[in-house]
Amino acid sequence: MRTPDFLNRLDALSVGTSQRPLAQRIWVAIAMVAVATTIRCALNPLLGNSFPWLLFYPTVLLSAWYGRLLAGLIATLLSIAITLFLWIEPIYSFRIQSVAEWVSVLTFAAMSLLISVLAESSHRATAAEQAQRREREAERRFFESALASITDAVMVVNKDWRCIYMNDVAATMGRKPRQEMMGQILWDIFPFLREDEFYRQVSRSREERIPVRFEYYHAPFDTWTEVRAYPMGESTAIYGMDISERKKIEADLRVTQQKLAEHASSLERLVAERTQKLQDTVAELERFSYTISHDLRAPLRALESFSRFVAEDYHDKLDAQGHDYLERIRGAARRMDALINDVLIFSQTSRSEIQLRPIELDRLTHDIVSQYSSLRESAAHIEIQSPLRPVLGNETLLTQIISNLLSNAVKFVKPGQTPAVKIWTETRDSNVLLFVRDHGIGVSLKHQGKMFGMFERANEGVYEGTGIGLAIVKRAVERMNGTVSFESASGEGSTFRVELPQP
Amino acid sequence: MNEELPILIAEDDENDALILQRALRKVGFNNPFHISPTGTDAIRYLQGEGPYADRERYRFPRILFTDLKMPEMDGFELLHWLRSNPQCSIIPTLVLSASQLDSDITRAYKLGANSYLVKPSDFDQLVSILRLVFDYWQMCQKPKVPSKC
Numbered sequence: 001m002r003t004p005d006f007l008n009r010l011d012a013l014s015v016g017t018s019q020r021p022l023a024q025r026i027w028v029a030i031a032m033v034a035v036a037t038t039i040r041c042a043l044n045p046l047l048g049n050s051f052p053w054l055l056f057y058p059t060v061l062l063s064a065w066y067g068r069l070l071a072g073l074i075a076t077l078l079s080i081a082i083t084l085f086l087w088i089e090p091i092y093s094f095r096i097q098s099v100a101e102w103v104s105v106l107t108f109a110a111m112s113l114l115i116s117v118l119a120e121s122s123h124r125a126t127a128a129e130q131a132q133r134r135e136r137e138a139e140r141r142f143f144e145s146a147l148a149s150i151t152d153a154v155m156v157v158n159k160d161w162r163c164i165y166m167n168d169v170a171a172t173m174g175r176k177p178r179q180e181m182m183g184q185i186l187w188d189i190f191p192f193l194r195e196d197e198f199y200r201q202v203s204r205s206r207e208e209r210i211p212v213r214f215e216y217y218h219a220p221f222d223t224w225t226e227v228r229a230y231p232m233g234e235s236t237a238i239y240g241m242d243i244s245e246r247k248k249i250e251a252d253l254r255v256t257q258q259k260l261a262e263h264a265s266s267l268e269r270l271v272a273e274r275t276q277k278l279q280d281t282v283a284e285l286e287r288f289s290y291t292i293s294h295d296l297r298a299p300l301r302a303l304e305s306f307s308r309f310v311a312e313d314y315h316d317k318l319d320a321q322g323h324d325y326l327e328r329i330r331g332a333a334r335r336m337d338a339l340i341n342d343v344l345i346f347s348q349t350s351r352s353e354i355q356l357r358p359i360e361l362d363r364l365t366h367d368i369v370s371q372y373s374s375l376r377e378s379a380a381h382i383e384i385q386s387p388l389r390p391v392l393g394n395e396t397l398l399t400q401i402i403s404n405l406l407s408n409a410v411k412f413v414k415p416g417q418t419p420a421v422k423i424w425t426e427t428r429d430s431n432v433l434l435f436v437r438d439h440g441i442g443v444s445l446k447h448q449g450k451m452f453g454m455f456e457r458a459n460e461g462v463y464e465g466t467g468i469g470l471a472i473v474k475r476a477v478e479r480m481n482g483t484v485s486f487e488s489a490s491g492e493g494s495t496f497r498v499e500l501p502q503p
Numbered sequence: 504m505n506e507e508l509p510i511l512i513a514e515d516d517e518n519d520a521l522i523l524q525r526a527l528r529k530v531g532f533n534n535p536f537h538i539s540p541t542g543t544d545a546i547r548y549l550q551g552e553g554p555y556a557d558r559e560r561y562r563f564p565r566i567l568f569t570d571l572k573m574p575e576m577d578g579f580e581l582l583h584w585l586r587s588n589p590q591c592s593i594i595p596t597l598v599l600s601a602s603q604l605d606s607d608i609t610r611a612y613k614l615g616a617n618s619y620l621v622k623p624s625d626f627d628q629l630v631s632i633l634r635l636v637f638d639y640w641q642m643c644q645k646p647k648v649p650s651k652c
Contacts, residue, residue, distance in 0.1 A: 286604070286606075289604070297601050297622075297624055298516050298518070298519060298601065299518075300624055301518070301519065301522065301622065301624050301626075302516075302518035302519070304624060304625060304626060305518075305522045305525075305626045305629075306518070306522075308626050309525065333624070334624070334625065337624040337625075
């Protein structure tokens with residue numbers, strides 16, 4: 001059955017949260033009036049027309065109690081109508097004849113209205129209180145479930161250190177049923193907490209009424225806990241988070257960092273040691289070079305000079321063979337000296353610190369040709385196809401390269417032949433190719449593979465030389481990040497090609 | 504050229520000393536020679552000490568040739584000593600060494616050497632170098648030397 005709209009609105013006016021359906025409340029009011037009417041009719045032989053409202057007061061009271069203001073009003077109106085019709089003179093009419101009757105009706109109406117209003121306000125107070133209680137309850141449940149669901153331990157202790165709240169995690173830590181632990185003194189549940197840092201810190205929080213935070217290590221379980229204590233009125237909230245994992249990682253990290261630092265410092269030490277060793281080696285090499293140049297060459301100078309003095313001073317007393325022997329001594333000494341010199345140059349070429357810068361190859365080559373006595377003396381025809389392209393290199397090394405290649409080129413010719421050498425450059429990509437071509441004796445195929453090795457001499461005994469010149473050339477070119485190669489055929493001369501970067 | 508004044512040669516290698524003397528004679532130095540086998544001996548000679556007290560016999564030298572590597576006191580120490588004894592440093596000093604190390608050359612000049620010559624292994628080369636020295640020395644004005652310092 002559909003409830004009339006105005007009743008709904010009237011009801012909404014009175015109650016915020018109606019628990020009973022509106023229609024039910026109206027029907028209950030009507031039914032109660034009907035019951036009261038029936039009982040009153042049954043009492044008619046006993047009472048007559050006296051006490052007409054007798055049963056309708058409780059009816060309104062009960063209706064208002066059950067259905068609040070609306071039901072009270074409906075019961076009141078129905079009661080007045082029925083009483084007027086059945087028990088107030090004239091019977092079977094709604095007319096009111098006397099002032100006494102008016103007083104009677106209005107008194108009932110006023111009392112009933114009062115009852116209904118009181119019922120309504122009482123109901124509202126109860127409803128509001130209930131709502132508030134429900135809200136509080138919901139809130140409590142929410143926080144409790146929130147605290148219960150987090151994985152950290154939460155406890156609240158009162159001023160006597162008695163436990164008034166603990167969440168599941170805290171209960172698990174206590175290892176007893178929660179109900180048993182609630183209300184117990186904290187130190188009875190966790191005796192070990194009393195002995196150390198924990199007690200001091202939490203006491204400080206309580207005494208100074210400040211939040212504290214500390215990390216707590218419990219040796220028996222090998223666990224680390226980050227504890228926070230907050231003053232909460234007379235009580236204290238204690239919050240514990242298991243940070244063992246984090247601590248373990250931190251410790252591991254520290255160990256790793258320490259290992260790394262140790263490793264780094266040992267590496268540094270090693271590098272320093274090696275550097276020192278290397279410096280020592282270099283210094284030793286320096287001393288070695290000095291010894292070679294100074295000490296080993298002194299006897300050679302003596303050999304060369306004194307054999308010469310003998311030849312000069314005792315010229316007449318020696319026969320041709322004597323002079324030949326002396327000449328051989330001098331030749332051997334000179335050769336030994338040249339060897340020592342070339343070995344020194346080779347070692348200097350290998351280890352001296354070099355800087356690469358643009359070099360005017362054209363000027364350098366001309367200088368070398370005009371300055372080197374062995375080139376001048378050979379009366380060679382040296383053709384330089386100027387301008388030679390500049391290269392990125394080192395002047396000392398380039399001087400070694402060019403002078404060695406040139407002296408080879410003018411040296412290895414058939415006896416009686418005038419040496420002819422041609423020098424030119426070409427560019428290829430970002431490199432410069434320097435060519436030195438001679439028309440000398442060339443190199444036979446079987447010697448070509450060893451040409452750049454130390455002490456390799458393709459023409460042993462025929463031509464003077466130490467066999468180090470091309471090794472110096474190769475090393476010098478390599479030090480400047482270049483390459484050297486050659487083409488040759490026996491009897492047809494050789495062409496050396498040095499490839500170096502452009503500046 | 505003051506032919507009277509000797510040339511002091513600080514050289515521990517007897518052979519090198521003999522070769523040097525012969526080369527010097529060959530290019531025209533007619534001075535007497537004194538060979539000091541150590542730097543210490545050269546200093547004593549310059550100061551006219553001990554056996555060199557007789558300044559008539561051991562006259563203050565006109566020029567000094569010194570090797571670098573010598574026992575007791577080497578060429579560098581001799582140069583250093585000369586430098587810290589200005590009255591002696593009047594003597595022109597030529598280093599004649601087998602070393603071609605840049606460090607040696609630089610150090611010798613820094614210590615006040617007037618020339619640095621590398622001992623060639625070939626006698627002819629030595630002669631041609633010394634000939635240049637002789638010609639140059641001929642042209643130079645010579646300082647007055649003390650009898651000792």
